[in-house]
Amino acid sequence: MREITRRRFMRYGIVSALAALGVGSAYLLTRRPASPSNGSRLPPGQHEIDSLLVLSAGDVPTIALEDWSFQVYGEVQNPVTLNWNRFLDLPKTVSLSDFDCVTGWTKLDNRWEGVKFKEILTLAKPTDRAKYATIECYGATYTTSLPLEDLLRDDVLFAYGLDGKQLPPEHGSPLRLVVPEKYGYKSAKWVKAVKFTEKQELGYWESYGYSNTADPWTNDRYG
Numbered sequence: 001m002r003e004i005t006r007r008r009f010m011r012y013g014i015v016s017a018l019a020a021l022g023v024g025s026a027y028l029l030t031r032r033p034a035s036p037s038n039g040s041r042l043p044p045g046q047h048e049i050d051s052l053l054v055l056s057a058g059d060v061p062t063i064a065l066e067d068w069s070f071q072v073y074g075e076v077q078n079p080v081t082l083n084w085n086r087f088l089d090l091p092k093t094v095s096l097s098d099f100d101c102v103t104g105w106t107k108l109d110n111r112w113e114g115v116k117f118k119e120i121l122t123l124a125k126p127t128d129r130a131k132y133a134t135i136e137c138y139g140a141t142y143t144t145s146l147p148l149e150d151l152l153r154d155d156v157l158f159a160y161g162l163d164g165k166q167l168p169p170e171h172g173s174p175l176r177l178v179v180p181e182k183y184g185y186k187s188a189k190w191v192k193a194v195k196f197t198e199k200q201e202l203g204y205w206e207s208y209g210y211s212n213t214a215d216p217w218t219n220d221r222y223g
């Protein structure tokens with residue numbers, strides 16, 4: 001087991017080194033341009049910080065890669081459960097994007113490495129009834145949900161790398177969702193499962209009154 005894990009990590013290192021050179025993965029630039037009116041890349045009410053703050057409800061869960069799995073279920077024709085090796089075999093994308101927390105901080109230019117949500121949809125083949133997906137997490141109970149049209153954007157990734165390194169545990173490793181066009185609470189850390197649904201389920205922060213649409217550009221903070 002330990003051998004396999006180490007080999008996967010070595011492979012991760014080689015794959016990310018190649019990705020840094022732009023080999024074998026799609027590279028997307030989705031960082032925002034400065035606003036023509038005030039020259040700023042910050043949405044209303046946001047201030048810029050130098051590195052991502054850690055914001056988590058509950059403790060950082062520890063998940064050994066050999067025990068980790070990623071389940072896709074619900075309104076799908078092809079429910080799948082992937083282990084870490086199979087997840088790493090999915091096509092990889094590198095995306096530079098910005099991150100806005102509803103509490104007011106913004107970290108520009110985060111270089112995420114991972115797999116587009118779109119790839120998961122291709123694998124699982126949602127039924128005609130599927131309109132939303134709920135993301136479920138390891139650790140303390142945390143969920144969030146989004147319409148499929150928001151999740152199908154090219155910059156929406158299940159990320160395992162950040163800024164050329166393995167994603168740090170406090171930022172959601174082994175795997176987190178990144179939804180750059182929405183406030184940070186839609187970017188679930190420590191992802192365990194994706195459930196496709198017909199109706200939208202209410203996520204953790206959303207159930208406390210935060211906006212379900214969560215658009216930073218319209219100051220859409222509360223529901």
Ligand SMILES: Nc1nc2c(c(=O)[nH]1)N[C@H]1C(S)=C(S)[C@@H](COP(=O)(O)O)O[C@H]1N2
Binds near residue numbers: 055056057102142185
């Ligand atoms: N599982 C889980 N995911 C989560 C959270 C959480 O508490 N638990 N917090 C959310 C919030 S409010 C934000 S702003 C981002 C913060 O990500 P970071 O800690 O990597 O900066 O994670 C989001 N994803």
Ligand SMILES: [Mo]
Binds near residue numbers: 055101103184185
């Ligand atoms: Mo947040």
